[in-house]
Amino acid sequence: MSKPRIQFHILTLVILTFALFTIGVFSLAPPVSAEENPCLTCHAKIKEPQFVHAAVALGCQTCHKTVEGKSHPAEKQSIVLIQNLPGVCFTCHTQSKFQEKTVHSPVLSGTCTGCHDPHSSNVKKLLTNKMPGLCFNCHKESAFKGKYDHAPVYGGMCPACHSPHSSPNQKLLVSPSPEVCYTCHEKSKFNKKYVHAVVKLGCDSCHDPHKGDYINLLLKQPVELCLSCHPNKNDGRHIVNVPTEKIHPISGVKDPSVAWTKKIPDPDRPGYEIEVPDPDKPGQELTCFSCHDPHSSDYRKLFPVKNICKKCHVYY
Ligand code: HEC
Ligand code: HEC
Ligand code: HEC
Ligand code: HEC
Ligand code: HEC
Ligand code: HEC
Ligand code: HEC
Ligand code: HEC
Ligand code: HEC
Numbered sequence: 001m002s003k004p005r006i007q008f009h010i011l012t013l014v015i016l017t018f019a020l021f022t023i024g025v026f027s028l029a030p031p032v033s034a035e036e037n038p039c040l041t042c043h044a045k046i047k048e049p050q051f052v053h054a055a056v057a058l059g060c061q062t063c064h065k066t067v068e069g070k071s072h073p074a075e076k077q078s079i080v081l082i083q084n085l086p087g088v089c090f091t092c093h094t095q096s097k098f099q100e101k102t103v104h105s106p107v108l109s110g111t112c113t114g115c116h117d118p119h120s121s122n123v124k125k126l127l128t129n130k131m132p133g134l135c136f137n138c139h140k141e142s143a144f145k146g147k148y149d150h151a152p153v154y155g156g157m158c159p160a161c162h163s164p165h166s167s168p169n170q171k172l173l174v175s176p177s178p179e180v181c182y183t184c185h186e187k188s189k190f191n192k193k194y195v196h197a198v199v200k201l202g203c204d205s206c207h208d209p210h211k212g213d214y215i216n217l218l219l220k221q222p223v224e225l226c227l228s229c230h231p232n233k234n235d236g237r238h239i240v241n242v243p244t245e246k247i248h249p250i251s252g253v254k255d256p257s258v259a260w261t262k263k264i265p266d267p268d269r270p271g272y273e274i275e276v277p278d279p280d281k282p283g284q285e286l287t288c289f290s291c292h293d294p295h296s297s298d299y300r301k302l303f304p305v306k307n308i309c310k311k312c313h314v315y316y
């Protein structure tokens, strides 16, 4: 982080000196008011928004030049960029940050102004629109909306996972999957003694990173998801040799280990409590992950506890 900044400040200094010489202003304060910057008498709007690009304070000439022989504003194209986009930005901003292995299409085409106002904006980072609306200018919003949302997506935190510019990883990810998920989700839940083989490959074999039609952003109905890779686990017999030779249910019944009631004050007996069904916990159905942690575990076969049967039964 520090290296580009030093390089940056030297460049800024060089350009500042250059700009001051060319426009012949030697005051220490950069020309920001209309009296000091004649361009602003007509283009005052540039300075109105809350955030003004630091480069604007250095003078319009850092990026614009008058075409010789043309008068402004009488003639069209009388004022042009000193260099085409995105080159004009790279006179100050480190170009290599925009040229990593995966480059975002609008950056590749030099369309910085698709997302940034070069002068000023009421949105941080000079963005032309708030997040995530900015991304939805080009990406279809419906692709990010499901029955269940992932909090950071609608929180507009796309940059928590994607670089808007370029990245050494596929899909512009700021770090490869699953590492990118551990910036917010505690890694210790996913790297216990026994790790489910697929978790090491990333989270996307089971979760959609953006939204989901199934609870927990799962790609399929829970049991269906597990069976898609473990098709032979649908015979009901893998759950040990159930003593009575009955087939153990894997769905269709409530999981007795999940609390689904809560205590509220008893309206009839002050000081006492009664147990009522919790409307927020409709009672989870028994599923594969009632007996196996989908991520990792300290016990064999990904059991969430050492003696799996005791989780729900007294006698087995
Ligand atoms: C007398 C008023 C006035 C002044 C002073 C002025 N401009 Fe303009 N400028 C205009 C008008 C009017 C337009 C045309 C706007 C339009 O077409 O919508 C314009 C257009 C532009 C454009 C768009 C490109 C073009 O040529 O149409 C740029 C860039 C620009 N001005 C930069 C500058 C800079 C830099 C300065 C100071 C060196 C400056 N202007 C000073 C009035 C002015
Ligand atoms: C950091 C570089 C930079 C600085 C500094 C800068 N501009 Fe610009 N300006 C641009 C770019 C980039 C465009 C868009 C050109 C394009 O899309 O072809 C632009 C476009 C414009 C336009 C036409 C479009 C619009 O937004 O209205 C005007 C007018 C303009 N600039 C005026 C100014 C004035 C006046 C200043 C100084 C107060 C200034 N600019 C400083 C980069 C800059
Ligand atoms: C004359 C040098 C210069 C040029 C040219 C320049 N910038 Fe900047 N830019 C700066 C400086 C200085 C900062 C402030 C850096 C900081 O705060 O660390 C900055 C900050 C920014 C920021 C962050 C703003 C924020 O609020 O944090 C964006 C976005 C940006 N520039 C985009 C651009 C784009 C797009 C271009 C090309 C159109 C461009 N810059 C050209 C000097 C420049
Ligand atoms: C697809 C939209 C998009 C495009 C295109 C884009 N940017 Fe950005 N840029 C962003 C977003 C979003 C941020 C804020 C990132 C954040 O909040 O972490 C940003 C941040 C920045 C910053 C601030 C420093 C930083 O990394 O936070 C600079 C400087 C910048 N952009 C310059 C540019 C330049 C130069 C170009 C063209 C080569 C460009 N951007 C193209 C969306 C874009
Ligand atoms: C100016 C239009 C535009 C904007 C704004 C934009 N994108 Fe994109 N983005 C594209 C295009 C075009 C592609 C390439 C699509 C393709 O290849 O199918 C793309 C591709 C992507 C990809 C996939 C990259 C890959 O290597 O497959 C990601 C991730 C992405 N964008 C994230 C974002 C985020 C996050 C934002 C908001 C900060 C954003 N985009 C805003 C135009 C845009
Ligand atoms: C929690 C992290 C995270 C957040 C937040 C996030 N993404 Fe993604 N995104 C991913 C991952 C991981 C992938 C790769 C999925 C894959 O490879 O199947 C991806 C893929 C993409 C793609 C490529 C899709 C494709 O099929 O190639 C686009 C475009 C995209 N994201 C845009 C966005 C936009 C826009 C936002 C904000 C509205 C956003 N993402 C927020 C993690 C995230
Ligand atoms: C920027 C922070 C952030 C990142 C990065 C992130 N998440 Fe999340 N995630 C959250 C938050 C916040 C919640 C909501 C937590 C809650 O409600 O308790 C959440 C919830 C979830 C949920 C549960 C969803 C539900 O409906 O309750 C899943 C599954 C999930 N994230 C998967 C992922 C995956 C996979 C990745 C990596 C691609 C990832 N997350 C990266 C912040 C993040
Ligand atoms: C084999 C499929 C699978 C993989 C791979 C997977 N998950 Fe999950 N995940 C699930 C299932 C199933 C649930 C629901 C568990 C439950 O409700 O008890 C879940 C729940 C979650 C939750 C919400 C509940 C909680 O434990 O906080 C988060 C967050 C989460 N996963 C994140 C991730 C992350 C991050 C990765 C990658 C490191 C990942 N998952 C990989 C299947 C998977
Ligand atoms: C994308 C494929 C995939 C999905 C989806 C998947 N698994 Fe797995 N699972 C594997 C692989 C690969 C292994 C390791 C090879 C093996 O033992 O068959 C494994 C192993 C296991 C093991 C044995 C672990 C051990 O230590 O012996 C259990 C238990 C398990 N998975 C349960 C589940 C459950 C429960 C689900 C649904 C939440 C699920 N799996 C979803 C691929 C998957």
Ligand code: HEC
Binding pocket: 223, 226, 227, 230, 233, 234, 238, 239, 240, 248, 249, 250, 286, 287, 288, 289, 290, 291, 292, 301, 308
């Ligand atoms: C009631 C608890 C329970 C449920 C529900 C359950 N399992 Fe198991 N599972 C077990 C037990 C116990 C074993 C260990 C059997 C043994 O010791 O060989 C096991 C073993 C496994 C293994 C490892 C098999 C091997 O050969 O090592 C996989 C994979 C597996 N289960 C997947 C699933 C899937 C997929 C589901 C949902 C369709 C599921 N389980 C539902 C208790 C359960």
Ligand code: HEC
Binding pocket: 239, 240, 242, 243, 244, 246, 248, 249, 253, 254, 255, 256, 257, 286, 290, 291, 308, 309, 310, 311, 312, 313, 316
């Ligand atoms: C997550 C909770 C859970 C775990 C763990 C679990 N079971 Fe069950 N078990 C159930 C439920 C629920 C039923 C169905 C009860 C009903 O139909 O009323 C059941 C039914 C049974 C039955 C049939 C009993 C009957 O009366 O019909 C046997 C036998 C059984 N389980 C054995 C086991 C064994 C052995 C283990 C350990 C390998 C185990 N269970 C682990 C929840 C669990």
